[in-house]
Amino acid sequence: ADATDDRGxxxxxxxxxxxxxxxxxxxxxxxxxxxxxxxxxAEVTSAARASLPGRTLLFVAEDDRNLPVVLRSTxxxxxxxxxxxADDFHHQARRMAAGDDxxxxxDFSDDARDLATxxxxxxxxxxxxxxxxxxARGASSAGLxxxxxxxxxxxxxxxxxxxxxxxxxxxxxxxxxxxxxxxxLCAPETPLLxxxxxxxxxxxxxxxxxxxxxxxLRVTAGRRSEFAAFSAFRDADVRSGIPDPQAIxxxxxxxxxxxxxxxxxxxxTLELHRTLLRLRRTEPALATAGELVVDAPDxxxxxxxxxxxxxxxxxxxxFRGSGAVDxxxxxxxxxxxxxxxxxxxxxxxxxxxxxxxxxxxxxxxSVSGPMVDFRGxxxxxxxxx
Numbered sequence: 496a497d498a499t500d501d502r503g504x505x506x507x508x509x510x511x512x513x514x515x516x517x518x519x520x521x522x523x524x525x526x527x528x529x530x531x532x533x534x535x536x537a538e539v540t541s542a543a544r545a546s547l548p549g550r551t552l553l554f555v556a557e558d559d560r561n562l563p564v565v566l567r568s569t570x571x572x573x574x575x576x577x578x579x580x581a582d583d584f585h586h587q588a589r590r591m592a593a594g595d596d597x598x599x600x601x602d603f604s605d606d607a608r609d610l611a612t613x614x615x616x617x618x619x620x621x622x623x624x625x626x627x628x629x630x631a632r633g634a635s636s637a638g639l640x641x642x643x644x645x646x647x648x649x650x651x652x653x654x655x656x657x658x659x660x661x662x663x664x665x666x667x668x669x670x671x672x673x674x675x676x677x678x679x680l681c682a683p684e685t686p687l688l689x690x691x692x693x694x695x696x697x698x699x700x701x702x703x704x705x706x707x708x709x710x711x712l713r714v715t716a717g718r719r720s721e722f723a724a725f726s727a728f729r730d731a732d733v734r735s736g737i738p739d740p741q742a743i744x745x746x747x748x749x750x751x752x753x754x755x756x757x758x759x760x761x762x763x764t765l766e767l768h769r770t771l772l773r774l775r776r777t778e779p780a781l782a783t784a785g786e787l788v789v790d791a792p793d794x795x796x797x798x799x800x801x802x803x804x805x806x807x808x809x810x811x812x813x814f815r816g817s818g819a820v821d822x823x824x825x826x827x828x829x830x831x832x833x834x835x836x837x838x839x840x841x842x843x844x845x846x847x848x849x850x851x852x853x854x855x856x857x858x859x860x861s862v863s864g865p866m867v868d869f870r871g872x873x874x875x876x877x878x879x880x
Contacts, residue, residue: 506669518553540575545698562632583619585645608791641683660701677874680771694756760846812874826864831879
């Protein structure tokens, strides 16, 4: 980008002034090359705010480099963005749940301890070498509020850029998806939900375009050739089955079916999302930026503890297999009585409640704290006051 070009600044102000938007999501800021003293993104954010004094404007950057400068104020030499898409949570969760290990997923593990680190920091890479990139990636997030990191399990890029546009919940056990959803919506970061995720939509979200014929043919060919590096698509015949971005069928297949959420499975998944979001708003420990402890007692389990005043909420999530988890070490700092807010395997979150009863976690509480016997993947939310 040429920082002397004012078109980017004018475009941003046009949307904010003429359409009264509350803010902008800035696409692929990691791909903007600008070595000017004042980065073009800093010019955009500062000029926009100066042009609309008294209005609160939000700028969210899509940047995969894990750089604090994106979030620092322009007075501190930063870009003045309010939040950044922190992709490490998605990559770590998908590597752990679905087993993806090619391309940038090489840098992530199937270990809940790395997911715990990601939630604790807001991003996983803070200067470690990246095997995929061949260089060190990221810097420390110390001093940055977790709420300024936008995390997700799915978004338009991560689904649409897959060969067939399959969603995460199409590939993994829904019990694992529910457990990950509990972590996503109870973490101190800002959660992002992709359209239809809240009811586990059956429809894919495929890459589609509407270009002129000549360009469209090149896009179709390029779309299929880019997957040749992936083991599942090394065969040319397999690649030929990748949906044609130019075909109207590809676009139509990606439309949500809005009536879907009335079906039993979809309604139960929607109820889980609604319940977790309601708790995020109403439980002081989840609604405020209080104390945070995130640990993994083993490679399959994550424990998230959040506190506001005397209230603590504990989230224990199991992603594989069964096992007992002793939560007393996390509960030792409080003397209140513990109660179960929910488990993700409760009957109301199931399309066939009776079938899941055998895998519902068993929670026992005592004066010293709670323990959970996981009989399969699930998450448990507990509260004390």
